Amino acid sequence: MANSMKLIAKKSFPKATQVTDRFHVQKLALEAVQEVRIRLKWEALDQENQSILQAKLNNAPFVSKEFSNGDTAKQLLTRSRFLLYKSPNKWSESQKDRAT
Template identity: 30%
Template sequence: MDFSDSMFSIAKQCFPKATIVIDCFHIVQRLCEGLEEMRLRFKRLAATEAKKEAAAFAQNEDRKAKQRAYYRKKHPRNKKEHRGRKRIRKQKYKPTLLANGETKVEMLTRSRNMLAQSGDKWGESKKERARILFEQYPQMKEAYSLICKVRAIFKSHITRKEAKEKLHEWYKEVNACTLREIKAARNAIKGKEEYVLNYFLNRSTNAAAESLNSKIKGFRAQLHGIADIPFFLYRICTIFG
């Protein structure tokens, strides 16, 4: 199950003898949500910085235009005089581009799905974008590194006791950092640590239940609603049973 308190109370009441396991997918997802908050925060700052840069450029162009107008007023042009160059016009603003041809805002926007993936799933373009992103924002590199360490813990075939030791080592690393989003995710994991560690008993996940739930939702959407609930349940049992 996930970190939902309502689902937790339902499971405790309906299945009092069951072993509750916080799915490793939801643990990594919770950490990625913290990284997503960081990405959005840096994106807002980058957008504000880009607006200020564009405004400063426009102000500078207006100042140059006024200077040229003043010069033309003081030095009127003789119609018979031939000028060798064209009149200087206002230049169009061009934002600062990074090494991969993207602006900071574009890079942060396109990094959303990339940061939710493991590094071994990145292509060449994503690797280049990640390199530039982590150079520009070292805090995001630190946060992503901490998430990768949690992924490595859950991928390891270790006992519950060994997993607890590794998880406590990870807590210490998070304590040493200054990333409030990752610390908030750490607190959520620490609050339900016993249920998180239950994963290492049988390495059980709710992937099958999530898959079935997705199929049922898709089947319901195809029917555009349900008129006869018993018949709908019968069809689900027949198709997916």
Template identity: 45%
Template sequence: MAKEITLDMSNYAGYCPGAFSLGASHHRPLSYACDALQEMRIAHRREAIQADTDVREEAKLSGLRYIAKILPNGDTSKQLIARSRYLHFKSVDKWTPSQKWRAELLFEQYPELKKAYSLTHSLRMIFSKNSHKDVARMSLARRHEQVDQAASRALM
């Protein structure tokens, strides 16, 4: 039987037998942080697509054959960003070897994505490891300072 109900479900507590304590849902803040990280990745992907299109057009106009730059893992820049989507939803220790390699290349090219991933992952760890409210509050306060220092309003 459930012992805690999140605040967004508190209206339904009267319909359930038993006593419940009210708790905050961690799904929304984590979802917002992941969405912000994905928006950053998508913005970089659009830039990579535009840059690739521009280079293709220049090659076409000058009569040269276009050959995309291939990264050490076999991806182009566009592919690297597109294929890194699922990295952001997993912990580093759950990445496959190819995902680790891809993340290394991605974070070399886009250090701001590495910082954003780190901040998002820290939020995920706060919610998964801290069961005591006071410890979680302190962890969230430290994370808030880190986000302020990173000047990333999207990840707040």
């Protein structure tokens, strides 16, 4: 998939047909999803830290926002990693609850 390798392959094997294999395409896609998940997790952590600071400044207790499954945004983004790699029909009951 690298351009340098395409050039080498074309010069070495001019009549060959170049293909991109499924494994490497999936790997790139999963790495991209992982990057987005991590970025969103850091944003959730920053937002929670700001909320905690704001609550302290207002002398109010900090209450974290929870989803219907009881997870906070940072917990969901932490625990969702393996859900992204598994087929939904292979999820455990707690993973199914977490995803709803």
